Amino acid sequence: MQRFSFIPFKSFICERGRRLTRKRHDFLLKNHNYFPPEGHVSVSFNTETTADIFYFGGARRTEGASWSSENQLFHLTLSVEDDDVNITDLRTPSLRGASLPPLQSPGFCGKSCEQLILWGGFNTLEVCTVNDLFLFEKISSSRYKISVFKDPKEQCEFSFLKPVNELKRQLGQVPRSRTGHTLTLLSDTEFAVMHGGIQLDQRYSPAISKTFSQICDDGSFYLLNTSTFTWQLLNLPEIAPRAYHSATYLPSTKSIVFIGGVSYLGRQPHHRISVTSPLILYCDTQNDQFSLRTVSLSMCGLSPVYLSYHSTCLLGDKIVVYGGFQQLQKEIEKGHCPSPSLQMLIIDLDQTDISSVLAPANEFSTAGQTCASLGLREDCLLFSGGNKKHYFMYTSKPMIPSPCDLHDECQIMESNEISPIAWIQCDKCTKWYHQFCVQLLGRVPRGKYFCKACQSTATSNRKKQKKT
Incomplete structure (x- = not known):
């Protein structure tokens, strides 16, 4: 039994208001x-x-x-x-x-x-x-x-x-x-x-x-x-x-x-x-x-x-x-x-x-x-x-984490993070990212979070508004 280990599969544990889960698609369930x-x-x-x-x-x-x-x-x-x-x-x-x-x-x-x-x-x-x-x-x-x-x-x-x-x-x-x-x-x-x-x-x-x-x-x-x-x-x-x-x-x-x-x-x-x-x-x-x-x-x-x-x-x-x-x-x-x-x-x-x-x-x-x-x-x-x-x-199963919405740019396989894998959701586009992949592991911001793509879009829109 020594080769077995505990792994949180899905939990209501919160870290500064952000839920943690091993699998992203757990959140897509109707009764999640x-x-x-x-x-x-x-x-x-x-x-x-x-x-x-x-x-x-x-x-x-x-x-x-x-x-x-x-x-x-x-x-x-x-x-x-x-x-x-x-x-x-x-x-x-x-x-x-x-x-x-x-x-x-x-x-x-x-x-x-x-x-x-x-x-x-x-x-x-x-x-x-x-x-x-x-x-x-x-x-x-x-x-x-x-x-x-x-x-x-x-x-x-x-x-x-x-x-x-x-x-x-x-x-x-x-x-x-x-x-x-x-x-x-x-x-x-x-x-x-x-x-x-x-x-x-x-x-x-x-x-x-x-x-x-x-x-x-x-x-x-x-x-x-x-x-x-x-x-x-x-x-x-x-x-x-x-x-x-x-x-x-x-x-x-x-x-x-x-x-x-x-x-x-x-x-x-x-x-x-x-x-x-x-x-x-x-x-x-x-x-x-x-x-x-x-x-x-x-x-x-x-x-x-x-x-x-x-x-x-x-x-x-x-x-x-x-x-x-x-x-x-x-x-x-x-x-x-x-x-x-x-x-x-x-x-x-x-x-x-x-x-x-x-x-x-x-x-x-x-x-x-x-x-x-x-x-x-x-x-x-x-x-x-x-x-x-x-x-x-x-x-005893090796648990391979799912990729996040960065798709090909997802780097979770390079992380030493053990389960549960920490995720964060963009409050604008609602996409899910590994905290590791967006350099937020261990330092989740308070309040709302916006991914880089949404931040870039917002910045671009502000610049257009200033020109007009």
């Missing part, structure tokens, strides 16, 4: 200011040359002390080449059928771009947790049909679930409403496993600022048939309940690895769970056999790490754990607030050990983000959003 909020969910699908990532939900506290929520589906497409990775499209597909509520920390999975499944979450509009299932069915390249499957025990209908004729019912042992759970697809089957999460003790509340009593008392595992939308409570020993953990499916062993999370005592968070004790659920759906095992991992001389609200993904046969809130139990007892972690942990279950990579700067610390591997190669991970507005990569 979209950053997945804290508590969003994502699912990715890869080919050898492309990666499709779908984002949904999340919420961010704005400066006006109101919730900024998302109830749209975002589709990010990237091209994966030998020497680079580029954003090729970021769109919001048109959604037909039932309306979607703004949800934070729901479960999200899918076998392909053709069908996506969303379950549960915290509805920031109605101020409640839900156990509704939302089915996204692709009807064209930019359109999805939404169907809502309700709990058969639920009698009332809500204003955001219209039209009513789109409502259907889930079957079997439907779990209670919750948020902060995981819904993990067993990629070689039609089943998904749901585990964990918290519920609220009241269905409604007059204000979102009100403190809720959080109930985390369900340590069971539920199996969802993604074709019939039938739930089955698995016959397994109930474990200590947890929420805001991660779940990663390992196709080689047909198992799900649950890492970290928050454990509750009564109705209040008690402590975060150590990453050194992952829980493994082995899934044999053909023979309807499931078993649990807890493994103990060595930190290789590192201090124990307790995490929640982090993200995980596969990198070859290893699990990458990044970000989240890190806190020791004694810090919780003293009332210390958790802080976003800067550590990236590489878990090797075969060797039963954990190694650590530190991010180079605080701008990379985040929580409530998601992680996705890009393409079918084992050399590129994309981390998105969370409580920081950015996308960044952890990669």
Whole structure:
């Protein structure tokens, strides 16, 4: 892992009002200011040359002390080449059928771009947790049909679930409403496993600022048939309940690895769970056999790490754990607030050990983000959003910067500047230039900036005016 490095792919970092980005054409995207909020969910699908990532939900506290929520589906497409990775499209597909509520920390999975499944979450509009299932069915390249499957025990209908004729019912042992759970697809089957999460003790509340009593008392595992939308409570020993953990499916062993999370005592968070004790659920759906095992991992001389609200993904046969809130139990007892972690942990279950990579700067610390591997190669991970507005990569790929609007006169390849490459836009002609190419690196002027061509045109016009 020593050959890998962190690279900001696109960030909302500003330097004297000028945005920095690695790629100029990021600014040409229709939704270029979209950053997945804290508590969003994502699912990715890869080919050898492309990666499709779908984002949904999340919420961010704005400066006006109101919730900024998302109830749209975002589709990010990237091209994966030998020497680079580029954003090729970021769109919001048109959604037909039932309306979607703004949800934070729901479960999200899918076998392909053709069908996506969303379950549960915290509805920031109605101020409640839900156990509704939302089915996204692709009807064209930019359109999805939404169907809502309700709990058969639920009698009332809500204003955001219209039209009513789109409502259907889930079957079997439907779990209670919750948020902060995981819904993990067993990629070689039609089943998904749901585990964990918290519920609220009241269905409604007059204000979102009100403190809720959080109930985390369900340590069971539920199996969802993604074709019939039938739930089955698995016959397994109930474990200590947890929420805001991660779940990663390992196709080689047909198992799900649950890492970290928050454990509750009564109705209040008690402590975060150590990453050194992952829980493994082995899934044999053909023979309807499931078993649990807890493994103990060595930190290789590192201090124990307790995490929640982090993200995980596969990198070859290893699990990458990044970000989240890190806190020791004694810090919780003293009332210390958790802080976003800067550590990236590489878990090797075969060797039963954990190694650590530190991010180079605080701008990379985040929580409530998601992680996705890009393409079918084992050399590129994309981390998105969370409580920081950015996308960044952890990669071994040599990143070749795009030329600026100087075209043949662009000199960025002669620069020793490391990513992120600094850009500046002319306020008159709106062209983009590398700060290095226009001799402004490290000394961006205040106020407006005009490129040499526009300055020359303005000077020439003034001289003409004086003559007349």
